Amino acid sequence: MTTDCAFVYNIGMIDTLLFDLDGTLLNTLDDLCDSTNYALSLFGYPVRTLNEVRGFVGNGVRLLIERALPNGEKDKTDEVLAAFETHYDKNKENKTRPYDGIAQMLSAVCPHYKTAIVSNKYDKAVCDLRDKLFPQVQLAVGERNGMKKKPAPDMTDYALKMLGSKKENAVYVGDSDVDIATARNGGLPFIGVSWGFRGREFLVRCGASVIIDSPSELTAVLNEQNKIF
Numbered sequence: 001m002t003t004d005c006a007f008v009y010n011i012g013m014i015d016t017l018l019f020d021l022d023g024t025l026l027n028t029l030d031d032l033c034d035s036t037n038y039a040l041s042l043f044g045y046p047v048r049t050l051n052e053v054r055g056f057v058g059n060g061v062r063l064l065i066e067r068a069l070p071n072g073e074k075d076k077t078d079e080v081l082a083a084f085e086t087h088y089d090k091n092k093e094n095k096t097r098p099y100d101g102i103a104q105m106l107s108a109v110c111p112h113y114k115t116a117i118v119s120n121k122y123d124k125a126v127c128d129l130r131d132k133l134f135p136q137v138q139l140a141v142g143e144r145n146g147m148k149k150k151p152a153p154d155m156t157d158y159a160l161k162m163l164g165s166k167k168e169n170a171v172y173v174g175d176s177d178v179d180i181a182t183a184r185n186g187g188l189p190f191i192g193v194s195w196g197f198r199g200r201e202f203l204v205r206c207g208a209s210v211i212i213d214s215p216s217e218l219t220a221v222l223n224e225q226n227k228i229f
Contacts, residue, residue: 026099
């Protein structure tokens with residue numbers, strides 16, 4: 001666990017936790033890869049490896065598909081995206097599982113903190129997965145019309161408003177450079193998770209100063225911060 005220079009933005013007691021979804025709470029990579037390759041194959045395009053898809057995710061499914069398409073075929077994004085979403089809606093729970101320790105962590109924090117999932121995945125999928133896998137989390141916010149995606153602060157600002165929380169009492173938990181930028185742009189402290197799609201070394205290179213290596217470490221970090229108050 002790395003906690004140097006923790007919570008440089010925060011000036012109050014933490015009472016709100018905002019979580020990224022893919023790579024933070026859920027390992028969704030296999031299902032994302034399967035749906036991506038289904039859509040690519042449907043249009044006769046070469047499929048992508050799991051590691052390629054790992055590098056494509058984080059900025060929403062439209063950019064995932066744009067990145068997966070061959071050069072010169074980006075004009076097909078809408079059609080391939082529609083095929084992806086149709087397949088993913090029916091298959092998003094085939095291989096997707098919470099990371100080890102997530103259920104126990106949420107059981108520990110949800111009774112004591114206001115909680116939300118804030119993800120660049122499209123809103124229907126985020127809400128479906130929250131309802132089925134994490135009903136104890138109060139709010140789910142996914143990509144939707146009229147709201148800028150992460151790393152813009154619009155989604156975290158909206159979640160805080162809906163929860164009745166202030167940013168000085170909130171923290172964002174995620175696994176990627178997009179999540180780091182989201183926290184920075186929203187004036188939130190950031191807790192990085194090393195078990196996700198990017199890994200500890202990547203998070204350190206991107207400037208994360210608080211990184212946990214297992215979900216069980218989250219409560220210790222929060223308790224340490226709240227001791228100040």
